Amino acid sequence: MSYIQQQDEELFAMIEAEKKRQAEGIELIPSENYTSGAVMEACGSILTNKYSEGYPGKRYYGGQENIDKIETLAIERAKKLFGAEHVNVQPYSGSPANSEIYFALLNFGDTIMGLKLDQGGHITHGLPIAFSGKAYNFIPYEVDQATGKIDMDKVRELALQHKPKMIVAGFTAYPRDIDWKRFKEIADEVGALTMADISHTAGLIAGGELESPVPYFDVVMTTTHKTLRGPRGAIIMCKEIHAKAIDRAVFPGMQGGPHEHTIAGKAIAFGEALKPEFKEYAKQIRKNAVHLAEKLKEKGFKLVSDGTDTHLILVDLTNKGVPGKIAQSKLDEVGITLNKNTVPFDPRSPMDPSGIRLGTPAVTTRGMKEAEMDRIADWIDRVISNIDNAEMHKQIKEEVKEMCLKFPVPGLKI
Numbered sequence: 001m002s003y004i005q006q007q008d009e010e011l012f013a014m015i016e017a018e019k020k021r022q023a024e025g026i027e028l029i030p031s032e033n034y035t036s037g038a039v040m041e042a043c044g045s046i047l048t049n050k051y052s053e054g055y056p057g058k059r060y061y062g063g064q065e066n067i068d069k070i071e072t073l074a075i076e077r078a079k080k081l082f083g084a085e086h087v088n089v090q091p092y093s094g095s096p097a098n099s100e101i102y103f104a105l106l107n108f109g110d111t112i113m114g115l116k117l118d119q120g121g122h123i124t125h126g127l128p129i130a131f132s133g134k135a136y137n138f139i140p141y142e143v144d145q146a147t148g149k150i151d152m153d154k155v156r157e158l159a160l161q162h163k164p165k166m167i168v169a170g171f172t173a174y175p176r177d178i179d180w181k182r183f184k185e186i187a188d189e190v191g192a193l194t195m196a197d198i199s200h201t202a203g204l205i206a207g208g209e210l211e212s213p214v215p216y217f218d219v220v221m222t223t224t225h226k227t228l229r230g231p232r233g234a235i236i237m238c239k240e241i242h243a244k245a246i247d248r249a250v251f252p253g254m255q256g257g258p259h260e261h262t263i264a265g266k267a268i269a270f271g272e273a274l275k276p277e278f279k280e281y282a283k284q285i286r287k288n289a290v291h292l293a294e295k296l297k298e299k300g301f302k303l304v305s306d307g308t309d310t311h312l313i314l315v316d317l318t319n320k321g322v323p324g325k326i327a328q329s330k331l332d333e334v335g336i337t338l339n340k341n342t343v344p345f346d347p348r349s350p351m352d353p354s355g356i357r358l359g360t361p362a363v364t365t366r367g368m369k370e371a372e373m374d375r376i377a378d379w380i381d382r383v384i385s386n387i388d389n390a391e392m393h394k395q396i397k398e399e400v401k402e403m404c405l406k407f408p409v410p411g412l413k414i
Ligand code: DSN
Pocket: 031, 094, 122, 172
């Protein structure tokens, strides 16, 4: 950081303030994590200077002797980590990756099935105002209102009725494990391609905690920065038969020069995830999530699907009389960061929904375990049960900070 400090004091102060926020607060947004110092170094390295349109061995510009090796290393590590036949490590992030998959394997206007956004799906899974929803005919499936879980018989019924060309499975706000085999069986029955978006659970899958769709699905994509704990970015994995179409859709179909500094960061993160310690990390993420979920339930919180199988917990705050937006902002004030979220069949709007979404990847990276989850559940409960008690919130903020400083953020010195 010394270059920034010398050159741009204004920005330096902003980054320092964010460092302090990250160190002194509890990060519960389930899609966030802390990368290692090594990943950050790669992302801030001189690799940002290089253009490398094309793929290793087939580039448009010269000077690729080092870049080719770096990208190949990232590809080989990702293949090993997930057991994938083919991997493209160039997608800039999750949304481009999903668009690239559709562009590779479908025609505009084709029918795709995906989980509805307010039920736990993603904007790239067919939100009507997004590119996915405008370019393709998305048929949304839903969770069962009583259980909060995906009703696979309903998915099959819809598939038989609409005969989609592709079925998308994978979610941003669904706390339960996915029956990949059943999705594949349904897709086979109607002749659809299968696409899994494992952005949220990739680290749990890589760590052996959840079953992988890779053996069954045509295409599997993931962002690299959530439970996988790498840099901002994404990868696409697919069966060899789709490799050419996927690569062409990424470049030159939808992207230009790959971000090789980020690809180097991905290579480092995959290397970290291949180590035995990562399995322990994945296991603890789930243990922490299940423990936190139980503690919240004991305090009268209503969880969508009544619990979690993953890193993610979705809370319906209706019975607490506090909307998600207010809960998010009051918890923010005490140093607990999570996000407001719609719950299935939410009568409220996405900007002012009934729920909050939280998860344990980041706190687990800091080394927090069940005892800390007890304290977190207690603080959440105290804030939400005493939403206007500023004095109590001030006291909790101090307690949060005191605990956080005992659990340093990797790669962050303050
Ligand atoms: N924004 C991500 C999340 O928070 O789940 C999904 O893209």
